[in-house]
Amino acid sequence: MTAVIEEPARGQGRWSAPPRPAWEEEPSKAGLAGKGIALTLACLAVLFPLWIVIVTSLSTKKTINDAGGLVMVPKGITFIAYRELLGxxxxxxxxxxxxxxxxxxxxxxxxxxxxxxxxxxxxxxxxxxxxxxxxxxxxxxxxxxxxxxxxxxxxxxxxxxxxxxxxxxxxxxxxxxxxxxxxxxxxxxxxxxxxxxxxxxxxxxxxxxxxxxxxxxxxxxxxxxxxxxxxxxxxxxxxxxxxxxxxxxxxxxxxxxxxxxxxxxxxxxxxxxxxxxxxxxxxxxxxxxxxxxxxxxxxxxxxxxxxxxxx
Structure with a gap:
C-alpha cells in the first residue's frame, strides 16, 4: 500500500495563518500595510528606550560625556558598571x-x-x-x-x-x-x-x-x-x-x-x-x-x- 501525502492547500503552509471563516472578508493590502506600520512603530516605541538604556550601561565615561548623556550609538563597550555592581x-x-x-x-x-x-x-x-x-x-x-x-x-x-x-x-x-x-x-x-x-x-x-x-x-x-x-x-x-x-x-x-x-x-x-x-x-x-x-x-x-x- 502506498501512502499518499496530501500537500497543504495554497496559502496554508506550516507557518501560515489559519483559514478565515466564510463570513470574514479578506484583508486589503492597505489594511495589512497599516497594521504592519502600526506594529512596527509600537515595537520601536518599546525597544528604542530599552536599547538606549542597555547601550548607555555598556558605555565608557568618555563616550557618555561625548554624547552629553544617554548614548544611542555604541562606542567603546565596557562591562565595568556591571563588574562593579556585582562585585x-x-x-x-x-x-x-x-x-x-x-x-x-x-x-x-x-x-x-x-x-x-x-x-x-x-x-x-x-x-x-x-x-x-x-x-x-x-x-x-x-x-x-x-x-x-x-x-x-x-x-x-x-x-x-x-x-x-x-x-x-x-x-x-x-x-x-x-x-x-x-x-x-x-x-x-x-x-x-x-x-x-x-x-x-x-x-x-x-x-x-x-x-x-x-x-x-x-x-x-x-x-x-x-x-x-x-x-x-x-x-x-x-x-x-x-x-x-x-x-x-x-x-x-x-x-x-x-x-x-x-x-x-x-x-x-x-x-x-x-x-x-x-x-x-x-x-x-x-x-x-x-x-x-x-x-x-x-x-x-x-x-x-x-x-x-x-x-
Missing amino acids: GGQVTRAAVISILVTLVGTLFSMTVSVLGAYGLSRTGTLGHRWILMTLLATMFFSAGLIPTYLLVQSLGLTDTYLALILPSAVSVFNILVLRGFFMGISPELTDSARIDGAGDFRILWQIVMPLSRAVLAVITLFYAVGYWSAWFNASLYLNDQDKMPLQNVMIQLVQKQQAPVGLGQAIKTGELSGLAVQMAVMVMALLPVAVLSPFVQKHFRKGMLTGAVKG
Whole structure:
C-alpha cells in the first residue's frame, strides 16, 4: 500500500495563518500595510528606550560625556558598571534579597491562592458563599495604610523580610481567576477519582493542577513580577538599608542620586560614570521579567480568558 501525502492547500503552509471563516472578508493590502506600520512603530516605541538604556550601561565615561548623556550609538563597550555592581557590594546584596523574596513569596502566594481557589470552586462546601462574599468585599473596601502599618507593627514584622511578603501575599483577583478555571474542569474526573478513594489534596495535586498548567503559569508570573517590582512595602516597613531589595536601591540611585555602597569612590575617581551605573541597575531590574515573560506568553491568553469566562 502506498501512502499518499496530501500537500497543504495554497496559502496554508506550516507557518501560515489559519483559514478565515466564510463570513470574514479578506484583508486589503492597505489594511495589512497599516497594521504592519502600526506594529512596527509600537515595537520601536518599546525597544528604542530599552536599547538606549542597555547601550548607555555598556558605555565608557568618555563616550557618555561625548554624547552629553544617554548614548544611542555604541562606542567603546565596557562591562565595568556591571563588574562593579556585582562585585559584592550593596547592589549584589539587594539583588540576592529580591531573588529570595520573589521565590519564597511566589511559592507562598501560589500555595494559598491555589488552596483557596480550589476550596471556593467546590460549591456547597461549608461557608463557601460567606467566604466568597468576604473576599469580594476586600476588592472594593480596604482598611487603609495606617491600620495596615499598625497591624504589621503589632505582629512584630517591621524590619523583617516577612514584611515584604505577608502584607500583599494574596490577590483576590488571582484567586477568582483560578476558581473560574477550576470550575471549568469536568466534574466527572473528580467524581471518578473520589470513587477510587482519592482525597481532596490528591485530586488537586494529580488531576486539577496538571489540567490547569496554563492558568497556573500566568498567575505565577503575576505574583513573581509583583514581588520583583515591589518597593513600597520595603520603604514603609524596613529601616535597615542592608535589607533593602533591588528596586529600592535603584530608586535611591536614580531619583535621590545616592551611589550604592562601594561605588562612590569609583565614581569620584572618574573610573565609572554615574549614569552608566544607573542604567546598569535598571537593566538588572528588568532582566528577570524580560527573560521569563516569553516562556509564559503562550499560556497567557488561554489562562486568562478561560478563567475569566468560566468564572
